[in-house]
Every structure is written in structure tokens, then in C-alpha cells.
Amino acid sequence: MDNNQVFDEVRAIILEALGVDEKEVELKTRLIEELDAESLDFLDIVFRLERSFGIKIPRGEIERNARGGLSDEEFEDNGMVTPEGLEALQRVMPEVDPIYFKDGLAVRDIPRLFTVETFYNIILAKLAEQGRP
């Protein structure tokens, strides 16, 4: 499976889960802000990705990974992402426009940053872990 095929499949799953039109979904499209995704939709997308690619994405892994190895105390303060946390996020999610990693980002708003590419990258990483092309 080449990267284009992976992207097409990720996009097809997002189209189905969110009931949106193909032309609305690009690599950089943000799922909550632009496609009106709700929390349940993320569970649905993860479920479909697991089935389709034969991989396992443990619940909470995406959030944990986003912390870039930082402890909770290092990453967040009173529900807000620390400056150190912002750096980690930017490192882990290079696909997200850096303008969003600014002071005052609440932890609960991190999923608002997720784009189609976030999921595409997760799949590529999982496939690589399994030694699949």
C-alpha cells in the first residue's frame, strides 16, 4: 500500500464517518472546526481505521503521544498547555499550522487541532511499526 492509497483510505473513512463531501476533505482540513466532528465521531473514525488497516490504536494513545513524552505536570497547568507542552505538541504534530500553538491553548481544545493529516500520520507510523510499506 503506497502513501497515496493510505491517504485515500483515511479520507474515505472520514467522509463516511462525518457524512461530508469529498471536496470538503483535504490533508489540512481540521475535523472539529471545519467538518463539525463531535467526540463520538473520533471514536468512530478510530474504530474504522483499526478495522480497515488491521492496526490497534489504544484509546488515549493519540492524546498521550501528543504530550511528546512529557509528564502531566510538565505538559499542563490548570487545564492549560504549558510553554514546554506547546513545543512538544508542535514537534509531535508538524502537520498543524504553528499559529495554533500559542499561549492560552486549553488541553481540552487540543482535538480541535486534529486534521486529516493527523490521522494519516498515525496510520503511516503504525504501518511502519509493523514493518509494512
Add this chain to the structure above:
Amino acid sequence: MNEQHPRRVVITGVGAITPLGNDWPTSWSGIVNGASGVGPITLFDASTFPSSIAAEVKDFDPAPFMPHKKHLKFANRFTTFGLAAAREAVDDAKLNPAGLDPTRFGIIIGAGQEKYNLAELAEFVQLFGQAHRVDYEALGTYGWQVANPNNLLKSQLNLTASLLAIAYGAVGLNLTVHSACASSQSIGDAFNIIRRGDLDVAISGGVDSMIDETSLTGFCLLQTLSARNDEPTRASRPFDLDRDGFVLGEGAGMMVLESLEHALARGASIRGEVLGYGSSSNAYRITDIPPAGEGAVVSMRLSLEDAGLEPEAVDYVNAHGTSTKMNDASETRALKAVFGDHADQVPASSTKSQIGHLISAAGTVELLVCLSAIEEDVLPPTINYETPDPECDLDYVPNVARPKPIEVALSNSFGFGGSNCSIIIGRYRPEGRGA
């Protein structure tokens, strides 16, 4: 004015998806013309089942009725019927949901029961079935493989009511009732809730489809369905001597109910008034009905009392009339008990002869039949009535509709489990009627 209930409740819009049409005017036209919506089951291969016929909804495309396209992934068949019927009812009422006080606008729905997803069950058995036992260790470890979170929501009874609230911004009371075939208690509840002042406007009705593999299996095991597979349109024959069980139907009926004050204030066109509601339980057995129909007698009497009407005021009864041996005889006895000497002058027909049994949606759709009967002064028929049964000797409006001035009509719905629901509606008279 009724001193006990100063607020009156009127019907300002109706909508339906039935086996005879994907809107109410088409459905009503089929009903009044004596059509049948029954045929061989096409939703799945039922050819080997003891009963392989049903009244299916035809050529229905749910997509245009969803609040958002993605909701199709949760919405099962009957939820999509409900959304379509509600859209028609809201349009019919010329209701502008955005102009309402959202907190006084509610949704009260009777909904069908949870469904198994057979494909998922098969996979479940393959993964976690160990010699007819569940392998809980495997389930705990690999359960994520089969558990799409959507499926949990899909089986929640209140999904229809929830999507309706989202579709119309109805922030007020949101209630789902399920009392099997008596689920038109939803309309009775909406009537009481508006009457007591807790809501001004409600979308209320019922939705159901039990034309699926597991439900059909269940009803076949209960031996309640007609096995007249070779003559589908003649299978549902309430009150006829040769009746042999009911025919499954599916669909939805919806009404916009409003306080009279609210309807008048917005200049709504009033189609009818809800006058009385009576509900009871047989407190007897799960599926058997007490032979004299005692529970049905109680619900009908309570509805008359609630409406402040004498039995003689009722011009038409839309009977529960399922086409089972037991129901039709016992309902006949109950009608005689309630209407006494007058019973043979109260025509009582069964729409189930034409559209089958819509289960949780049956009562609402049959109430729409009462409404259109009142509006057009016509008695809808009981079709397939050929051989009188000595135990069923009332006027069932055999086979063809007939004109009659109708001011007040009563609809009966009785459910497995013993719930009974009787609702009385009437032509809207500004001066009111009854006590």
C-alpha cells in the same frame, strides 16, 4: 370551558410514512380507497419463514430528512421514517421552529425496540463464542474489534427524539415511551403535558419497523402472524371469521400538538382537537388479553371521562383490530361493554387490514386516520371482511369507505405486556365541547 383543564390542545400539522405512501395525503388516499400495502417481504429473504409477508414502506430515501448526513450512521430504519414524518408535520403546521420559545417546545415519541445487528452478532460468535459459551477473556481483550461505538447509540430508543430535538432546536421536554403496540401513549402524554402547561408545542408520534430477521423470528415463534403467504393483500382481515394473525407493518406518524392559545396566537390552521386520553394495564398476562377485554374497557371509559363525553358522542372508533383471533373478539366485547346498546351504531374499522400492524407507530397513524375521517366525514373501511364471525358482530365498515358526519372519533391501541391506550379527538369547535 373544561374547568379541570383550562388549556385545550389542538392538532396543527400531521405527517406519516406508511406502507401506502411516503406522506400522509397519499397514505390516506390509499386507506380511504381500500388499498392494501401488504406484499412479500423484500427487506431480506424471508421465503423460508412461516410468515413471509409484511406491509413495507416503499421507495423511501432517508437522506433528505436527516439533520446532518452523518446521522445516517446512527439512525435505523424507523428513526429515518420518524424524521421524514416530522418534517411533513412541521411543514403542514407551517411551524417556524426558530420563532418558538425553545424551552417550551418538546418532543414526545413512541419508539420501537432495540434491534440486534445480525452481522455483528455473527462476528461476535466467531470471535468470542467457545462451545456455546461467551469467552469473556477474549471479549475483554479483543472486544474493541467488534464494538463500533455507533452501535450502542443506534440501539438507544431515544435516538429518534434526540435527532428531532437537534433538527428543530426543541430544547423542552424530550421523552420516549415504549409500551409496545400501545406506544401512542406518547400522544396522550404530550396532550397532558401541554394541557398542564409544561409545554406549548410538541412534535409527538410514533415510529417503528419490526420487519427484520430477529423480530420476524420472534413473532413467528409467538405464532401471532398471518401465514396467508400466497395471498398477501388478503392476509390482514380483522374481525373476519377466517383471520389467522396479524401482518407486520412499519412506518411513522407524527403530529404537531399545540395549546389552543399558542396555535391561535400564531394564526395556525387548526386541524382537530385532542379531547381525551385514557390508559390502563390489563395486569393479567403478558400476551393474552382478558377475554372480556377488561383493560380495554377501562382505557376507553377513562378517555371518555377525560373528554367529558358520553359514549353516544363518539361517531367512529378506529379499532386496534389486529386480525388475531383473540384481540378482535375481546375488543368487540370491550366495545359492547363501553357503548352498550349503542355499540352497533358506532362504526369501528381497522386500518391494520390495509397497512398491517405498525407496532409502536400504529396508534399515531391510526389517530391520523381518525383526523382525516373527521375532516372528510368519511368512515375508512376494514378490508378483507368476507365471513362474519359470531363473536365479532359490530359494524366494522366492511370493505368500502362510506360517508358519515363525524365530529368525534376514538382510537384504540393495545400492547403486548398489557398496556392499553385510548385517545379521543374531535373536529375543532371554538366554543369547545363536553363537560
